[in-house]
Amino acid sequence: MAVDTFFEALENQYSNQLPFVVYSRPINSIIKCWLQTDDTLYKTTEFSESGFVFAPFDLENDSVLLPQDKCKQFTLETSHLHLDEEKQKIFIDDSGKEEHLSIVSKGINFIKSGELDKVVLSRQVTKPMDTINPLDIFKRLFNTYKNAMVYCWYHPKVGLWLGATPELLFKVEGKRLTTISLAGTQPYSETNEVSWTHKEYEEQQIVTDYIAKQIEPYTSQIDISGVDTVRAGNLLHLKTYIISLIKDDCSLKSIIEALHPTPAVCGFPKQEAKDFILNNENYNRGYYTGFLGELNLKSSKPRNTNRRNVENNAYTVLKTESNFYVNLRCAQIKDNKVLIYVGGGITKDSIAENEWEETVNKTKTIVNVLS
Ligand SMILES: C=C(O[C@@H]1C=C(C(=O)O)C=C[C@H]1O)C(=O)O
Numbered sequence: 001m002a003v004d005t006f007f008e009a010l011e012n013q014y015s016n017q018l019p020f021v022v023y024s025r026p027i028n029s030i031i032k033c034w035l036q037t038d039d040t041l042y043k044t045t046e047f048s049e050s051g052f053v054f055a056p057f058d059l060e061n062d063s064v065l066l067p068q069d070k071c072k073q074f075t076l077e078t079s080h081l082h083l084d085e086e087k088q089k090i091f092i093d094d095s096g097k098e099e100h101l102s103i104v105s106k107g108i109n110f111i112k113s114g115e116l117d118k119v120v121l122s123r124q125v126t127k128p129m130d131t132i133n134p135l136d137i138f139k140r141l142f143n144t145y146k147n148a149m150v151y152c153w154y155h156p157k158v159g160l161w162l163g164a165t166p167e168l169l170f171k172v173e174g175k176r177l178t179t180i181s182l183a184g185t186q187p188y189s190e191t192n193e194v195s196w197t198h199k200e201y202e203e204q205q206i207v208t209d210y211i212a213k214q215i216e217p218y219t220s221q222i223d224i225s226g227v228d229t230v231r232a233g234n235l236l237h238l239k240t241y242i243i244s245l246i247k248d249d250c251s252l253k254s255i256i257e258a259l260h261p262t263p264a265v266c267g268f269p270k271q272e273a274k275d276f277i278l279n280n281e282n283y284n285r286g287y288y289t290g291f292l293g294e295l296n297l298k299s300s301k302p303r304n305t306n307r308r309n310v311e312n313n314a315y316t317v318l319k320t321e322s323n324f325y326v327n328l329r330c331a332q333i334k335d336n337k338v339l340i341y342v343g344g345g346i347t348k349d350s351i352a353e354n355e356w357e358e359t360v361n362k363t364k365t366i367v368n369v370l371s
Pocket residue numbers: 120122167182183184185237264265328329341342343344345346362
């Protein structure tokens with residue numbers, strides 16, 4: 001589809017206040033959009049439908065579904081989107097610092113008292129914005145963050161969210177389950193060859209061990225890769241792949257419940273960390289650290305790609321695929337304001353001032369495409 005037609009369809013959808021999502025998965029020049037044909041708020045509790053899901057941090061709240069059979073879908077292939085370089089100046093300042101230092105100190109003390117191993121604490125940064133076209137912000141996200149899932153999601157009854165997340169929650173292709181453990185953060189400056197502290201390795205290992213343990217009842221042949229340093233925009237993280245095979249009688253919902261929220265965005269043990277977050281963070285995370293992505297889409301692939309074996313190419317394999325990303329490095333646009341969400345993992349060795357700096361650095365993922 002032509003770029004102009006693609007974005008015109010999205011602009012119309014938005015001005016008609018109809019739900020949509022536009023997104024591009026990491027290392028991918030394909031941009032997809034789903035335009036829902038009515039403004040009903042569809043929800044999913046079983047994750048058995050086909051569609052695009054937008055789920056909150058706390059699954060006690062609604063997971064919104066753009067059902068596949070209620071949406072028109074379009075695809076665009078490009079490596080760069082043109083747009084006017086008119087941006088707004090946004091300054092990062094120290095507002096909210098005292099509060100964040102205080103909740104982080106409380107978290108550290110709670111961990112030292114033996115109640116928890118790790119808790120992820122976050123905050124919301126609010127900035128005024130005058131005329132903002134979210135689709136322009138999406139275009140900048142797409143041009144800037146090639147190894148992230150970039151998206152803009154809108155539902156008139158929920159709001160408008162956008163982001164550039166580096167973190168896969170998990171991907172299912174047929175029976176194959178791929179998930180990652182991502183933790184540890186430092187600013188990127190021209191090289192991935194950096195050193196990490198014991199605290200950072202330990203924090204990332206907590207995530208890896210926990211994920212492997214969580215998926216064990218539902219999968220077999222769990223394979224854990226080595227630890228790599230990966231870049232996400234202006235940041236570096238430690239990352240491990242965990243690949244396994246889903247057992248026959250196991251539902252997608254049980255995998256979601258086993259993995260979400262991961263210690264990378266909630267903490268460990270899960271319930272205690274979640275309680276600490278819900279009782280102490282003085283704002284509602286909403287969809288930040290929830291997940292979003294394609295749910296149960298059927299894909300057909302040729303069984304045999306060997307050209308000499310032409311008669312076999314007639315057979316295709318039908319697979320069901322889902323891929324969910326953790327909603328990080330994201331923002332909500334509301335009443336001429338942009339609300340940016342940032343957090344970081346706290347362990348017994350954390351230093352509150354450094355944790356503040358980490359959230360400031362994470363803010364830049366979004367601020368850089370606004371100003
Ligand atoms: C919580 C966030 O990021 C998570 C926390 C990280 C950390 O503590 O080092 C790193 C990557 C993410 O798993 C965020 O970006 O808001």
